[in-house]
Amino acid sequence: MVSSERMLLSGNEAVAHAALDAGIALGAGYPGTPSTEILETFSEIGGRAQWSPNEKVALEVCIGVAYGRSRALATMKHVGLNVAADPLFTAAYSGVDGALVIVTADDPGMASSQNEQDNRHYARAAGLPMLEPSDSQEAYDFFFKAVEISERWKLPVLLRMTTRICHSLTVVHRRPDAEEAPAADYQRDIKGRVMIPAYARGAHVRLREKLSEIADWNEKSGLNQVVEGEKSLGIIADGVAYAHAREAAPDASFLKISMVHPLPIEAIRRFAESVQRCVVIEEGDPYLLERIRAEGVTVEGKPDMYRFGELNVARVRRILAGDTSPEPAPARGKPPQLCQGCPHRTAFEILRDLGCIGTGDIGCYTLGVLPPFEAMDTCVCMGASIGVGLGLRHVLPEEQARKVVSIIGDSTFVHSGITGLVEMIYNPPPTGHVILILDNGTTAMTGMQEHPGTGRKLDHQPTSQVVFEDLARSLGVPNVHVVDPMKQADELRKHLSEALESNELTVIVVRRPCVLAAGKIRQYAQAAEQ
């Protein structure tokens, strides 16, 4: 037997290697910290990976792959699953023919996100199995398990990662032999795949039957490990919280939950009864706690103050000690800021000087909210700048309405700004509106990924390009301008001032490559010419 390769991998890299070794035919997703490196690595090591305009499209493409009896991987950050929730819930009904693994990368503590939603709730809400690794080795191993479950029960499977699992490097023993993936093949199954009400009713019943079978299987799957220790303290934990708890209470007994939906309730009951005190240690919402208590098992949870932010060894020690005294404030370092030479700076200086009400969006440019600019008034979710700006324009007194500007980046515009642009044309406010597309030619915040507006694919090879100004004109926006903020700051100021005074609709594309990406963008362009 060939000995397995020993590697030091991040959780994201481990998933990518597992995807390759498990014969994933296509990986699709949208960049989002902390999930981005999965598809980048998958592509680098020889997998077929692509960025989609957004997570919904990525998941739909993957559903198609899995309907074709092939194996698919969809990746996204936690809030991306909100975007993809529509196909998610119904794909649970239709099921799949091949395998579909969906990675949701949650961000407790909000290292780089707008909320810290706990996506374990999605597994229960959609009725899908969810596996949760506690290090890179498990991320690798559980991926294969997810493929196995997906093909056995013909269901999409969620693999829930969190920031620390995605980005921590830990040792991984890779399997010596890659799996042979089944050949793609379409088998017609109208009642199984067409979710009209008549067929969906039966599909829902089938879904619940599958979940019941998986719950039975999970009781003895070996996934949820018991670590024998002292009987005075038993700890039930999942994900990275398990690693923290092992260190905080090395002598305790443990039940590590690896499949968080459906839960192995009988194993949990036996474990809780085998120890004198049983504490649930989990990051984020009391998901496990509430499910376990609902089954009539007596366990302790954590005080509500530990629901916020990440857990760590010190916080787990405090939870176990029942310590609810105020925690020492975490040291605050230097906050991030727009880079020196960042082309967004000019736009924010002008927005600030003109006293605009800036409805903002998600990306590097969200940093325009910080001094010395403070030129952003709202930031909700991907694409919201346009809808929120329009809503304000509809109701504010004219004087204020005229100051509202929607500010959106290039990748965000493709992700979910295009529908906002259509809304602007369809329901224009009486004072008109103006959208600034800050086009720096890359998805900068997540680390320079391509998108349909760059004209290059995930691996930086050329493809068709979505041209924002052409798109705006084709929709009937009367005033469309393209300016270089470094060379044409005065034009930008003039166009923006005029747009604010008029009652017309305006789109200004503020185009200049990201200062960090410019060199690479030039290289890709040169390579394409040769």
Add this chain to the structure above:
Amino acid sequence: MEAMNRRPEPTVESPVVRTSQMSERSVTNVVFAGLGGQGVLKASDILSDAAFRCGLDVKKSELHGMSQRGGSVTSDVRFGDSVASPMVPIAEADYLVVLSVSEVDFARPLLKENGGVLLTADLINESRLANRRSLNVAMLGALSTFLDIPEEQWHRAIRANLPEKVHEANIEAFNIGREARSRQA
């Protein structure tokens, strides 16, 4: 960057010998701190790789994303027989390596109060570096004098984690760091 050219009093303390009472005590905790763009993550990659090449259990943790934009960055590396949590608990770092003098106050609470070793960038005479970007590797050279990792594994890790054209400059920076430490000690 201005502060880094000054040469204040040495801040390096003497290392301590740790007793191994429990299994987790055999874990060595290193925290790197600095600003986005200084090579904090690269330094922690190289240390992790060097320890990994010694056959040890290794975990390394940091946050990516917004911190890239010039903000404070820290990275935790833990290695030993068996490592549980990927994060170094506050006040449990055996070694704190700070690449930017401005970050010392922010990062100091991470260091063990008794016997923790603080290594700061002013240890290195930057004018001796062929490229100031290899300050991170010079600091690894200084750190290496405390750790039981063969020099050969450090060199392998440096080569594996950096582009070939800068290998020589970084091996040299590593040696400059080692010398700086031995003069201090």
